Amino acid sequence: MKTVNIMDVPFIHTDQSSFVSLIDERIQSKEKTFVITANPEIVMKAQEDPTFKQYIQKATYVTADGIGVVIGAKLLNDPLPGRVTGYDTMIQLLEKANKHHYSIYLLGAQPETLEKTKANIEKDYPNVKIVGSHDGFFDWKNNQIADEIDQLKPDMTFVALGVPRQEKWIAENIDRFSHGIFIGIGGSFDVIAG
Numbered sequence: 001m002k003t004v005n006i007m008d009v010p011f012i013h014t015d016q017s018s019f020v021s022l023i024d025e026r027i028q029s030k031e032k033t034f035v036i037t038a039n040p041e042i043v044m045k046a047q048e049d050p051t052f053k054q055y056i057q058k059a060t061y062v063t064a065d066g067i068g069v070v071i072g073a074k075l076l077n078d079p080l081p082g083r084v085t086g087y088d089t090m091i092q093l094l095e096k097a098n099k100h101h102y103s104i105y106l107l108g109a110q111p112e113t114l115e116k117t118k119a120n121i122e123k124d125y126p127n128v129k130i131v132g133s134h135d136g137f138f139d140w141k142n143n144q145i146a147d148e149i150d151q152l153k154p155d156m157t158f159v160a161l162g163v164p165r166q167e168k169w170i171a172e173n174i175d176r177f178s179h180g181i182f183i184g185i186g187g188s189f190d191v192i193a194g
């Protein structure tokens, strides 16, 4: 898969719908996948923070979430097809999940936001199996959430803890899981909750 390097961050050269199709194929072939949707702030963070840079290196794909990244690639004479955002990726993955009856786990946000997010997903995507969820305010020393995900084996785990917490959580736990898509999607639960 072609990538465009911006300050050592390898952005996948794809558009939104091709990226979601690629992820869908990886779900069907049970290939474990870690997605970071990165804006210019994340590119800067990777320069300043070596630990965050390691999370980027651990990701299967880094997508261009932000027009600043697309403009940066153009200035480097290595253009990207367009933005691939966390929110749009989540919505389009929910559509795939509804079509194929995939299972999902939701991690993050305030408890009330999480409940509203679940209710809206159940209403709009009735074939999606929400196998588990946990709000985003927990003790990081407690491994219960990762244990639960390991047992439930969801096809998709959406992690809404904000940057850089969501990337840190996925990077620190992904080795325990056998398969599934793990993606940090920032404030998307707040949007879906309405």
Ligand code: UDP
Residues within 6 Å of the ligand: 108, 109, 110, 113, 135, 136, 137, 160, 161, 162, 163, 165, 186, 187, 188, 189, 190
């Ligand atoms: N969040 C969370 N746990 C935390 C901090 C934030 O679950 O310890 C959630 C927050 O409730 C919101 C999402 O993460 O749903 C995005 O938060 P924020 O807007 O602070 O992140 P950013 O937009 O900077 O990525």
